[in-house]
Amino acid sequence: MKIVLKQVNLLNPEQKLQQKSDILIEDGVIKKIGGLKEEDFKTSKVFDFENKYCVPGMLDMHVHLREPGREDEETVETGCNAASAGGFTSVACMPNTSPDIDSAEVVRYIKEKSKNHLVEVYPVAAASLGRKGEALAPMYELFEAGAVAFSDDGIAIKTPHVLRHAMEYSKMFDAPIIEHCEDDSLADGAMNESATSTLLGLPAIPTVAEDLIVIRDIMMAEFTGARVHIAHISSKNAVDLVRQAKKKGIKVTAEVAPHHFTLSDEMVKTFDTNYKMNPPLRSSEDVDAMIEGLIDGTIDCIASDHAPHSIEEKEMEFIYAPNGILGLETILGISLSELVHKKRLSLSQLVEKLSINPRKVLNLPVPQIKEGEKADLTIFDPDLIWTVDVSKFKSKSKNSPFDKRLLTGKSIAVINKNKMFYEEKFFGI
Amino acid sequence: MSLSSRHLLGLSGVPKEDLQLILDTATTFREVLERPIKKVPTLQGKTIVNLFYENSTRTRISFELAQKRLSADTINFSTSTSSAKKGETFKDTVRNIEAMKVDMIVVRHQSAGVPQYLTKISKANIINAGDGLHEHPTQGLLDMYSIRERLGKLQGLKVCIAGDVAHSRVALSNIFGLKTMGAEVSVCGPSTMIPTGIESFGVKVLHNINDAIANNDVLNVLRIQLERNAGVRIPSLREYHQYFGITTERIEKFNRDILILHPGPINRGVELSSEVADGPYQVILDQVTNGVAIRMAVLYLLGTMHN
Numbered sequence: 001m002k003i004v005l006k007q008v009n010l011l012n013p014e015q016k017l018q019q020k021s022d023i024l025i026e027d028g029v030i031k032k033i034g035g036l037k038e039e040d041f042k043t044s045k046v047f048d049f050e051n052k053y054c055v056p057g058m059l060d061m062h063v064h065l066r067e068p069g070r071e072d073e074e075t076v077e078t079g080c081n082a083a084s085a086g087g088f089t090s091v092a093c094m095p096n097t098s099p100d101i102d103s104a105e106v107v108r109y110i111k112e113k114s115k116n117h118l119v120e121v122y123p124v125a126a127a128s129l130g131r132k133g134e135a136l137a138p139m140y141e142l143f144e145a146g147a148v149a150f151s152d153d154g155i156a157i158k159t160p161h162v163l164r165h166a167m168e169y170s171k172m173f174d175a176p177i178i179e180h181c182e183d184d185s186l187a188d189g190a191m192n193e194s195a196t197s198t199l200l201g202l203p204a205i206p207t208v209a210e211d212l213i214v215i216r217d218i219m220m221a222e223f224t225g226a227r228v229h230i231a232h233i234s235s236k237n238a239v240d241l242v243r244q245a246k247k248k249g250i251k252v253t254a255e256v257a258p259h260h261f262t263l264s265d266e267m268v269k270t271f272d273t274n275y276k277m278n279p280p281l282r283s284s285e286d287v288d289a290m291i292e293g294l295i296d297g298t299i300d301c302i303a304s305d306h307a308p309h310s311i312e313e314k315e316m317e318f319i320y321a322p323n324g325i326l327g328l329e330t331i332l333g334i335s336l337s338e339l340v341h342k343k344r345l346s347l348s349q350l351v352e353k354l355s356i357n358p359r360k361v362l363n364l365p366v367p368q369i370k371e372g373e374k375a376d377l378t379i380f381d382p383d384l385i386w387t388v389d390v391s392k393f394k395s396k397s398k399n400s401p402f403d404k405r406l407l408t409g410k411s412i413a414v415i416n417k418n419k420m421f422y423e424e425k426f427f428g429i
Numbered sequence: 430m431s432l433s434s435r436h437l438l439g440l441s442g443v444p445k446e447d448l449q450l451i452l453d454t455a456t457t458f459r460e461v462l463e464r465p466i467k468k469v470p471t472l473q474g475k476t477i478v479n480l481f482y483e484n485s486t487r488t489r490i491s492f493e494l495a496q497k498r499l500s501a502d503t504i505n506f507s508t509s510t511s512s513a514k515k516g517e518t519f520k521d522t523v524r525n526i527e528a529m530k531v532d533m534i535v536v537r538h539q540s541a542g543v544p545q546y547l548t549k550i551s552k553a554n555i556i557n558a559g560d561g562l563h564e565h566p567t568q569g570l571l572d573m574y575s576i577r578e579r580l581g582k583l584q585g586l587k588v589c590i591a592g593d594v595a596h597s598r599v600a601l602s603n604i605f606g607l608k609t610m611g612a613e614v615s616v617c618g619p620s621t622m623i624p625t626g627i628e629s630f631g632v633k634v635l636h637n638i639n640d641a642i643a644n645n646d647v648l649n650v651l652r653i654q655l656e657r658n659a660g661v662r663i664p665s666l667r668e669y670h671q672y673f674g675i676t677t678e679r680i681e682k683f684n685r686d687i688l689i690l691h692p693g694p695i696n697r698g699v700e701l702s703s704e705v706a707d708g709p710y711q712v713i714l715d716q717v718t719n720g721v722a723i724r725m726a727v728l729y730l731l732g733t734m735h736n
Contacts, residue, residue, distance in 0.1 A: 197624075198626050199626075200542065202562070203562070204625070271542030318541060
């Protein structure tokens, strides 16, 4: 089947590509960029994408698909549907499922479940067995089965001893260790420690709980020469630490979630459990530091930390409610609204954070917008104004603090694996 | 005269007129408590549920007595296990209770924010009887009442809240209420027991108990909450008593005019010496009596509002 994306703005900073053009895709492969003939339009399904942008398919490198184990909250399929609606052609899913992704069987199970979906799923496997931080998971086998990185996400790798060996071992196949940076002994809380937590009387987590593990991990990365990726960075000091480490040439990268560069801990005053996540929403100073880190390149990626939870679990007393919020279907809109439209990042920079850098961190090839290449593309309208409505989410869960928020910029279509998602429907191309 | 809110969730943001009205109304009920027949028919026909998710003896008894003296029908629901562990969600429990047609809910819970949450899922008037480390507004009110009863005013008084401020819901309610009423408020305790950013609420932070005694009219002494892991924040109870304990020697040396309050239960020999706890400077048992009057006032004012 042939499709034409008409008069779309092609943008791929990796290729230094920025041009307005028609593009012909046949059987999932980019056949022609520009120079399309009358014939091409006649024999193809034509999409008029004038004023829309077509970029390398976006990859959300931090999502929780909940399968296996909590299929009532999300499945590989519903998570991938949410990813498609949010503009993603790939996701990396975290290992804190039940059972954990600490055996090749679970990696293969997830791969199998996502095989026929438009969205490519890259499992991040546990670094230690059962994410207990005691013995290494079978990392080589996990890698061969399709895992792209290792993490005990939900918690940091427990001891420097195990961290060291996980780093040394993963170095053999150049897979990064992704760390949820938080010192356990300081993390017994429901929100960020600040005057606001004092005002609300909620047990709180200080930013130093994050900073301590960030510095530990950076030093271990320097010592082992391995690559470490800081997941959902949220504290100002942590951003500074990563900035300094990068200057020293240490192999450290970082991602930030949209809520950490958009919302401050003041929001918890509502006691709405949709403002409860880990790391917690920080001070407005920390929020500003996230934007600063995105601008100067200290923070490489934007990832949603998509964490579905059932309604009955979230509708709970604040201290008992689980951490986490949805992200896949709002991340692009928030990033465009808060970063691009507020002139903090250019569109090209945003594409780097959402498409290119996540793949570099995970050692995956960046899709090229070039004749002869497979079409792995995200098409978005940076100026479309829309209102978030959780009831329309593809995700199985509804726990988003961004419900009813007005955003500027939205995904229009995604194309990958000979499939297209457009106007709420999947179809083969 | 009526209150500006149909709930009492905390003293933060409660206008001075409301505080004044509650304190003045309590004076009337305080007088009722001295009568041979300590009962008025004011809330006859009203049903009040005491929803206690955390152990409490005095607060629950005080509320229950207040309700009985106002002739309300009272139901006690006490559980120390969280709804999460019990299998039924908090929301379902509340909806079930509400389906039995209750007018007011008095709630105590381990989690801050539960009273606010209740206002969203229930139509009843909500009274916070203590939520997490957040607020305990009727305690704040009864403390203010007891101070006013003894010293005749609140405006311009210097009040210090001493002890484990970080793990006290009494502290915050005192701070907000007293400041609104025009008192000057400070806190005193070991730095590990002073919560982050408390200065931003306009209170001075002290670490020397002698200075606190010397420079204040009132000392509201908080309980060292042994159950809240105090052991990591202070080396020992002995050391706490040595440096922060209120003793007769300290009072007599630094300020014989000081008024000592304590929300109870007292750890004798820790935050207060026994001599002080039973001595002439304290009003601890008056606070307990006043607590019933304050709770009657709050229940009356909320229970007779047009919802």
